[in-house]
Amino acid sequence: MSTPDGELSPEEQAIISEEEAFLRRVLGSLEAARLRGGERTQETERLIAQLEVLRDDAVSAPVADLPHLFHQMDQTRALLDRQKVTRLPEFSAPYFAHLKVNGPVGDRDYLLGRTSYADASADVRIIDWRFAPVARVFYRYGEGDSYEEWFGERLSEGTVLVRRLVVIERGRLTRIQVGPLVLVRSPEGAWRRVGAGAMSPLAGGMGTAVRPGRLGVGQGASRREGALDVTALLDAEQFEAVNVAADEPLLVLGSAGSGKTTVALHRLAKIAFDERARYPESRMKVIVPEEGLARLSRRLLAPLGLEKVSVETLDSWAALTARIAFGAKALKVWEDTPPLVSKFKRHPALRRALAARLGVLKSSATTLPRLRKRLAELFTDRRFLEGVVSHSKGDLPLTAIDELVRHTMLQIATPLERELEGVDPDRLQTLDGKSLQSDTPDELAGTLDLEDLPLLLFLRAQGGNLGAVGRLVHVVLDETEDFSLVELFVVGRLLGDARSCTLAGDEMQQTSTSFAGWPAVLAELGIQDAATCRLQVSYRCPAPITALARHVLGTQAPSTAPQAGREGAPVGLHHFPDEAQAHLFIGEALRELLEREPHASVAVIAQGPEQARAFHRMLADTSWARLVLEGDFSFEPGVDVTDVDNVKGLEFDYVVIPDATARAYPVNDEARRRLHIAITRASHQLWLVSSGVRSPLLAGC
Numbered sequence: 231m232s233t234p235d236g237e238l239s240p241e242e243q244a245i246i247s248e249e250e251a252f253l254r255r256v257l258g259s260l261e262a263a264r265l266r267g268g269e270r271t272q273e274t275e276r277l278i279a280q281l282e283v284l285r286d287d288a289v290s291a292p293v294a295d296l297p298h299l300f301h302q303m304d305q306t307r308a309l310l311d312r313q314k315v316t317r318l319p320e321f322s323a324p325y326f327a328h329l330k331v332n333g334p335v336g337d338r339d340y341l342l343g344r345t346s347y348a349d350a351s352a353d354v355r356i357i358d359w360r361f362a363p364v365a366r367v368f369y370r371y372g373e374g375d376s377y378e379e380w381f382g383e384r385l386s387e388g389t390v391l392v393r394r395l396v397v398i399e400r401g402r403l404t405r406i407q408v409g410p411l412v413l414v415r416s417p418e419g420a421w422r423r424v425g426a427g428a429m430s431p432l433a434g435g436m437g438t439a440v441r442p443g444r445l446g447v448g449q450g451a452s453r454r455e456g457a458l459d460v461t462a463l464l465d466a467e468q469f470e471a472v473n474v475a476a477d478e479p480l481l482v483l484g485s486a487g488s489g490k491t492t493v494a495l496h497r498l499a500k501i502a503f504d505e506r507a508r509y510p511e512s513r514m515k516v517i518v519p520e521e522g523l524a525r526l527s528r529r530l531l532a533p534l535g536l537e538k539v540s541v542e543t544l545d546s547w548a549a550l551t552a553r554i555a556f557g558a559k560a561l562k563v564w565e566d567t568p569p570l571v572s573k574f575k576r577h578p579a580l581r582r583a584l585a586a587r588l589g590v591l592k593s594s595a596t597t598l599p600r601l602r603k604r605l606a607e608l609f610t611d612r613r614f615l616e617g618v619v620s621h622s623k624g625d626l627p628l629t630a631i632d633e634l635v636r637h638t639m640l641q642i643a644t645p646l647e648r649e650l651e652g653v654d655p656d657r658l659q660t661l662d663g664k665s666l667q668s669d670t671p672d673e674l675a676g677t678l679d680l681e682d683l684p685l686l687l688f689l690r691a692q693g694g695n696l697g698a699v700g701r702l703v704h705v706v707l708d709e710t711e712d713f714s715l716v717e718l719f720v721v722g723r724l725l726g727d728a729r730s731c732t733l734a735g736d737e738m739q740q741t742s743t744s745f746a747g748w749p750a751v752l753a754e755l756g757i758q759d760a761a762t763c764r765l766q767v768s769y770r771c772p773a774p775i776t777a778l779a780r781h782v783l784g785t786q787a788p789s790t791a792p793q794a795g796r797e798g799a800p801v802g803l804h805h806f807p808d809e810a811q812a813h814l815f816i817g818e819a820l821r822e823l824l825e826r827e828p829h830a831s832v833a834v835i836a837q838g839p840e841q842a843r844a845f846h847r848m849l850a851d852t853s854w855a856r857l858v859l860e861g862d863f864s865f866e867p868g869v870d871v872t873d874v875d876n877v878k879g880l881e882f883d884y885v886v887i888p889d890a891t892a893r894a895y896p897v898n899d900e901a902r903r904r905l906h907i908a909i910t911r912a913s914h915q916l917w918l919v920s921s922g923v924r925s926p927l928l929a930g931c
């Protein structure tokens with residue numbers, strides 16, 4: 231197929247003709263089915279009317295006739311249910327891949343989609359990627375491979391003749407991918423071959439010729455509608471993980487951008503589909519540490535048909551679970567816990583010390599007031615706290631004790647409003663209309679830290695008493711490295727003996743808690759025997775970014791490097807004498823980028839919220855720059871100015887790190903992991919900009 235760029239070879243033209251003919255046939259068949267479906271709608275109407283008549287009859291029927299009437303109503307309802315499940319594939323995009331095999335019944339074409347559909351007379355077979363046995367052949371074998379698969383009791387052998395990924399938009403074929411060959415249709419209708427580019431495995435391609443001084447590889451120049459569906463792209467290893475039996479616990483590990491979230495959510499979709507009765511969506515949950523990832527997960531679940539699965543952040547999950555478990559109408563929660571106190575309360579050493587000190591409490595000792603009192607006693611008991619610090623092996627400083635004791639004393643003080651009960655409320659307001667305690671340390675009185683909620687739940691769950699909190703049938707925990715041991719313990723109790731769960735994680739991305747290691751995580755959930763899968767390919771980031779991410783991790787980097795999915799633009803490193811110059815330079819580059827690529831998604835990821843605010847002030851007058859510090863990403867084109875804690879699990883076309891300085895990223899393990907997270911959010915190009923003293927973590931780059 232070696233013809234000059236732009237000119238299609240006869241083989242390429244044949245592929246296009248074949249796929250277009252297929253699509254025409256499928257759409258014709260679906261249209262006919264839709265018309266027939268019209269009759270079915272009439273049938274549905276008839277059944278609804280019949281049900282209403284039966285209901286009316288039942289109101290006035292003699293008691294002796296009721297069993298017969300109820301039986302008829304049940305039958306009608308069953309027929310109605312059957313009507314509703316006949317769903318046709320979407321006309322706008324009925325499938326996303328084409329597989330042709332030469333098997334026991336000769337040559338046969340299968341199309342992979344989200345809804346099964348068969349029309350033998352038109353020779354159309356759309357199979358559901360989640361359960362059709364033939365889908366395994368698609369995911370496990372390449373074009374030209376011989377295959378051997380057990381379909382139930384039957385061994386099937388054959389050869390894969392065709393394996394193509396297709397993109398269909400609004401009923402039009404717009405892209406075909408066969409191995410490294412990518413054929414794309416322009417909006418005007420002409421087909422062309424493009425460089426394997428963004429998808430190619432280490433083959434050079436789009437972006438490699440980009441000058442490091444210029445931001446932009448053309449990725450955001452036009453709308454990204456023709457993107458391949460990630461369900462079609464799952465590799466064999468990911469597909470195996472998605473197919474692990476529903477009742478088995480699974481741990482999915484892998485470097486940043488290797489598809490852990492993708493696998494976890496696809497497994498959820500598969501389980502919900504295979505065993506809807508045992509795994510109702512209402513009793514499955516996705517829990518993630520941050521709001522941004524929660525929003526992204528909801529967006530990813532929608533096309534998988536799982537809009538009803540609840541996605542919660544750790545904080546919102548703990549708050550709701552605590553309210554239900556303790557039957558509390560509202561809890562006065564303090565969300566601004568000092569970082570050191572927060573670290574202390576989430577530390578594995580505290581979990582162990584708590585268990586050793588309190589043991590399993592009797593049910594009567596686990597009411598909310600009693601548990602709060604017990605915790606307050608412990609958090610002001612210096613000997614107990616010193617024990618925790620010493621068990622943390624240097625991870626918690628001794629200064630944490632003073633801070634925790636002071637903080638707890640303020641929390642257990644009697645709230646001012648209670649002390650001043652009976653005083654005229656008008657006299658208790660300050661000149662600016664605020665309450666007396668507002669903006670003073672008294673504000674803390676009577677509050678609980680967000681971090682206390684999992685601890686209270688843990689103490690209660692140990693005795694097996696989580697009150698009215700509903701059991702879970704399957705849970706997905708993403709970024710599990712950031713869950714504390716007590717949170718994991720509570721989740722484990724909510725799963726009970728079911729143990730059906732998917733954990734996704736990467737210890738190199740741990741930021742918000744001290745990670746106790748995977749064996750401890752699994753033990754806490756009671757799933758020590760969980761199957762583990764390690765994803766090997768770094769799909770998100772091109773090779774230059776993957777290499778830098780490893781360099782930054784230093785000795786923490788895992789011994790085997792992930793396989794880079796593709797080549798890409800070199801990383802841009804820019805240094806300026808002072809911050810103002812650096813900010814101006816980035817501002818100009820962003821302005822210019824968005825003029826050229828108005829559909830690009832860009833993140834400026836600062837080390838912390840203050841730095842993000844400072845940078846955003848410079849762009850505050852633009853319509854395209856959004857300050858995002860509470861995870862409220864819109865996922866629209868434009869620039870999100872944010873910080874490291876907000877971006878875990880997310881990805882952007884372009885990432886600019888505006889403060890790659892020694893102050894923001896000094897030489898320590900935590901700084902290494904934080905810089906690593908920021909770097910690995912980029913799917914096309916990365917810039918690191920510094921002023922003053924450049925981060926030593928970039929030495930040698």
Ligand SMILES: Nc1ncnc2c1ncn2[C@@H]1O[C@H](COP(=O)(O)OP(=O)(O)OP(=O)(O)O)[C@@H](O)[C@H]1O
Nearest residue numbers: 460463464465486487488489490491492769770879
């Ligand atoms: N087999 C695949 N082929 C191509 N792209 C893939 C494949 N698997 C995942 N991706 C894409 O790679 C990107 C990263 O995937 P995902 O977010 O699931 O990775 P992750 O391991 O959870 O990342 P992180 O560690 O940052 O949380 C996404 O854009 C996803 O669509």
